[in-house]
Amino acid sequence: MGVALEHPSNYITTKLRQAVNWGRKYSLWPMPYGTACCAIEFMGTVGAFTDISRFGAEAVRFSPRQSDLLLVAGTISYKQAPILKRIYAQMAEPKWVVAMGVCASSGGFYDNYGTVQGIDTLIPTDLYVAGCPPTPENLLSALVQLQERVDREGLEVLKERHRDSQIA
Amino acid sequence: MTAKSLELLQQRFGAELVEVDDYLGDASVTVRKSAVHEVLAFCKDEPTLRCDLLLDIAGVDHPEREERFEVVYLLRSLQTGTRLRLKTTVADGDAVSTVSDLWRSANWAEREVYDLYGVRFEGHPDPRRILCHHEFEGHALRKDYPIGKGQMCYVPEALLTDQQVEGSHALDVESRSGQLQNVDGEIASDLLAINLGPSHPAMHGALRVEALLDGETIVDARSEIGYLHRCFEKEAEDHTWQQIIPYTDRLNYVSALTNNVAYVHAVEKMLQLEVPERARVIRVIVSEMGRIMDHLVCVGTNLVDIGALTNFWYFFNAREYMYEVVERLCGERLTTSYTRIGGLYRDLYEGFESDLRFALTKVAEGVKDVTGLVQRNRIFMDRAIGVGAMSAEDAIDWGWTGPCLRSTGVDYDVRKAFPYLGYETYDFDIPVGENGDCYDRILCRIEEIHQSMRIIDQALKRLPDGPIQSPDRRVALPPKDEVYNSIEGMMNHFKLVFEGIQVPAGEAYGFIEGANGELGFYIVSDGSGNPYRMKVRPPCFPIFSSFTELVKGQMVADAIATLGGLNIIAGELDR
Numbered sequence: 185m186g187v188a189l190e191h192p193s194n195y196i197t198t199k200l201r202q203a204v205n206w207g208r209k210y211s212l213w214p215m216p217y218g219t220a221c222c223a224i225e226f227m228g229t230v231g232a233f234t235d236i237s238r239f240g241a242e243a244v245r246f247s248p249r250q251s252d253l254l255l256v257a258g259t260i261s262y263k264q265a266p267i268l269k270r271i272y273a274q275m276a277e278p279k280w281v282v283a284m285g286v287c288a289s290s291g292g293f294y295d296n297y298g299t300v301q302g303i304d305t306l307i308p309t310d311l312y313v314a315g316c317p318p319t320p321e322n323l324l325s326a327l328v329q330l331q332e333r334v335d336r337e338g339l340e341v342l343k344e345r346h347r348d349s350q351i352a
Numbered sequence: 353m354t355a356k357s358l359e360l361l362q363q364r365f366g367a368e369l370v371e372v373d374d375y376l377g378d379a380s381v382t383v384r385k386s387a388v389h390e391v392l393a394f395c396k397d398e399p400t401l402r403c404d405l406l407l408d409i410a411g412v413d414h415p416e417r418e419e420r421f422e423v424v425y426l427l428r429s430l431q432t433g434t435r436l437r438l439k440t441t442v443a444d445g446d447a448v449s450t451v452s453d454l455w456r457s458a459n460w461a462e463r464e465v466y467d468l469y470g471v472r473f474e475g476h477p478d479p480r481r482i483l484c485h486h487e488f489e490g491h492a493l494r495k496d497y498p499i500g501k502g503q504m505c506y507v508p509e510a511l512l513t514d515q516q517v518e519g520s521h522a523l524d525v526e527s528r529s530g531q532l533q534n535v536d537g538e539i540a541s542d543l544l545a546i547n548l549g550p551s552h553p554a555m556h557g558a559l560r561v562e563a564l565l566d567g568e569t570i571v572d573a574r575s576e577i578g579y580l581h582r583c584f585e586k587e588a589e590d591h592t593w594q595q596i597i598p599y600t601d602r603l604n605y606v607s608a609l610t611n612n613v614a615y616v617h618a619v620e621k622m623l624q625l626e627v628p629e630r631a632r633v634i635r636v637i638v639s640e641m642g643r644i645m646d647h648l649v650c651v652g653t654n655l656v657d658i659g660a661l662t663n664f665w666y667f668f669n670a671r672e673y674m675y676e677v678v679e680r681l682c683g684e685r686l687t688t689s690y691t692r693i694g695g696l697y698r699d700l701y702e703g704f705e706s707d708l709r710f711a712l713t714k715v716a717e718g719v720k721d722v723t724g725l726v727q728r729n730r731i732f733m734d735r736a737i738g739v740g741a742m743s744a745e746d747a748i749d750w751g752w753t754g755p756c757l758r759s760t761g762v763d764y765d766v767r768k769a770f771p772y773l774g775y776e777t778y779d780f781d782i783p784v785g786e787n788g789d790c791y792d793r794i795l796c797r798i799e800e801i802h803q804s805m806r807i808i809d810q811a812l813k814r815l816p817d818g819p820i821q822s823p824d825r826r827v828a829l830p831p832k833d834e835v836y837n838s839i840e841g842m843m844n845h846f847k848l849v850f851e852g853i854q855v856p857a858g859e860a861y862g863f864i865e866g867a868n869g870e871l872g873f874y875i876v877s878d879g880s881g882n883p884y885r886m887k888v889r890p891p892c893f894p895i896f897s898s899f900t901e902l903v904k905g906q907m908v909a910d911a912i913a914t915l916g917g918l919n920i921i922a923g924e925l926d927r
């Protein structure tokens with residue numbers, strides 16, 4: 185943060201965008217949309233060994249209303265498609281979407297009649313995490329990348345992005 | 353046993369039987385469609401057969417035949433040990449009479465055959481699709497349905513229709529004179545329909561239940577599965593035998609190692625292939641590792657659902673140590689793909705034994721901590737004892753196997769009843785419960801972790817040296833100097849690489865004790881490089897089918913506790 189200390193102990197000055205982004209990036213509240221094997225690795229990431237709370241994202245919320253990071257972990261079937269869309273629509277702005285694992289990213293090795301070939305055919309997706317399943321380290325690295333991106337985003341840009349992606 | 357039961361059926365139903373067969377020791381009878389119900393009822397009631405367990409119903413499609421569909425019933429007797437397969441054929445558009453009045457497990461199994469093949473079952477109480485969504489057109493496992501033809505679903509299905517809500521309401525008002533009255537005191541409240549899942553933290557994967565509540569009590573419930581239908585069976589028909597192994601990881605992703613073993617076990621049965629002793633012992637070790645990890649996850653998450661979060665950390669830490677061993681062994685933590693037809697992907701690495709023993713001490717510590725925290729814990733006991741209880745007869749009728757069945761007091765375990773991989777030579781006990789409630793299920797699983805550790809200990813001690821892959825040329829690549837120096841060797845290599853393993857035509861059912869019950873593969877081969885039909889018998893499919901019955905009359909919170917203890921893994925439930 186571009187911080188200028190004028191009166192050492194009383195206040196700091198910065199840009200609004202930076203202050204807001206700083207707050208946002210270290211308090212991403214994930215909503216795990218966990219359907220399959222990847223969800224088990226997500227649990228591993230939350231667990232004590234890799235401890236996602238070091239990155240400020242441990243406040244796992246299972247309500248889309250309370251979270252700003254939709255973490256799609258697992259295969260999405262066509263049967264789930266309307267549900268995933270609805271959950272995305274229920275989240276309040278600003279919101280980000282991470283596709284964890286190859287299934288969520290592209291259907292993975294399930295190229296068949298039941299599997300959606302990537303969640304980006306349903307909802308706008310910010311980040312894809314490779315792996316089947318991604319290791320916890322891999323997921324954490326994705327989280328850090330997302331934080332960097334959040335930090336760069338302007339307030340206006342963010343609004344634009346999601347206006348474009350309004351879904352039915 | 354096989355010969356005797358076939359003889360008995362022949363005597364009784366001579367004219368109705370079209371074909372009798374015992375290829376690879378699997379007794380198989382084909383009967384006329386009109387006699388299916390009668391013959392199955394006979395198999396169930398006849399004292400020398402007593403097929404009390406209907407394991408599964410599978411469909412097979414032969415488009416070139418006049419009666420194109422086969423419906424296959426897999427029967428088992430827990431009392432007499434009879435194993436029987438009953439088949440019938442049915443033309444497109446025709447119906448078979450339902451057997452859901454004989455076994456309750458038939459209900460969902462028949463729905464699945466209807467969904468995937470379009471075979472109707474006359475008299476079925478709930479003839480809906482089950483795996484594919486309600487807007488799906490066509491029947492996915494028919495040979496003429498293209499594997500890649502996805503169909504979008506736009507509106508989620510409503511499970512409880514308005515009429516059903518009305519109906520239950522009327523029912524409820526009627527029964528208010530009875531036991532339901534003191535649920536809410538005197539004030540009659542409206543019924544409330546709530547939806548749990550498929551994205552709900554306590555739903556353990558993509559399951560969905562819609563419940564009708566009177567206050568906190570569940571008056572009626574419907575469940576829906578298929579949200580994780582990844583078309584394993586269709587994919588299997590599209591891949592070579594060896595390529596299917598990675599798909600088996602993702603059936604029950606919590607105990608992938610056990611699944612790997614189950615699949616190759618079934619294929620090797622069809623190939624009549626013996627694997628070297630070292631590979632067999634290693635397979636025992638990895639299956640038990642799979643079982644331990646499965647139970648750790650199941651019990652850990654079940655306790656979280658009840659509100660005991662600490663135990664989750666204890667168990668997941670222990671599991672992390674196990675994962676490290678697994679990762680070193682297979683290169684992956686979760687999706688292991690460790691076995692191969694005829695052997696293993698690779699041998700144990702150096703230091704495996706000490707790593708595993710260390711991990712197991714950590715597991716033992718975790719189990720000790722958790723047992724200490726919960727076993728005599730008043731809060732836990734109040735939440736778990738008597739909750740979601742099932743009687744032994746009902747459990748069998750529903751098709752339960754595994755720890756859930758054992759918690760009701762039935763000591764059925766494939767490792768003891770139909771030993772494979774030399775399990776008969778290991779010294780271990782089968783823990784059983786008494787009441788079949790949530791408490792017993794958790795304690796059974798915890799005790800099984802101890803037993804699995806005993807087995808691993810014995811296996812590590814006896815682990816012989818030797819090859820880990822069968823030298824049989826039908827499945828193993830020839831040594832390099834043979835490939836370079838002889839035409840046979842080169843052809844052999846070429847064929848195996850380009851065409852894959854060829855499994856002789858025929859059908860068989862191979863099964864083992866998975867972490868969650870009997871895990872079986874019913875395989876039909878036409879002698880080509882791909883399976884013609886591969887039906888998985890997942891243990892949690894029949895278990896989850898009984899869920900709504902189990903929770904009726906209970907509180908919502910109890911339903912959550914019950915679900916966790918059943919250990920439903922969506923990957924194998926929906927396949």
Ligand code: SF4
Binds near residue numbers: 223258315
């Ligand atoms: S990416 Fe792999 S591990 Fe993740 S859900 Fe898909 S199959 Fe499972």
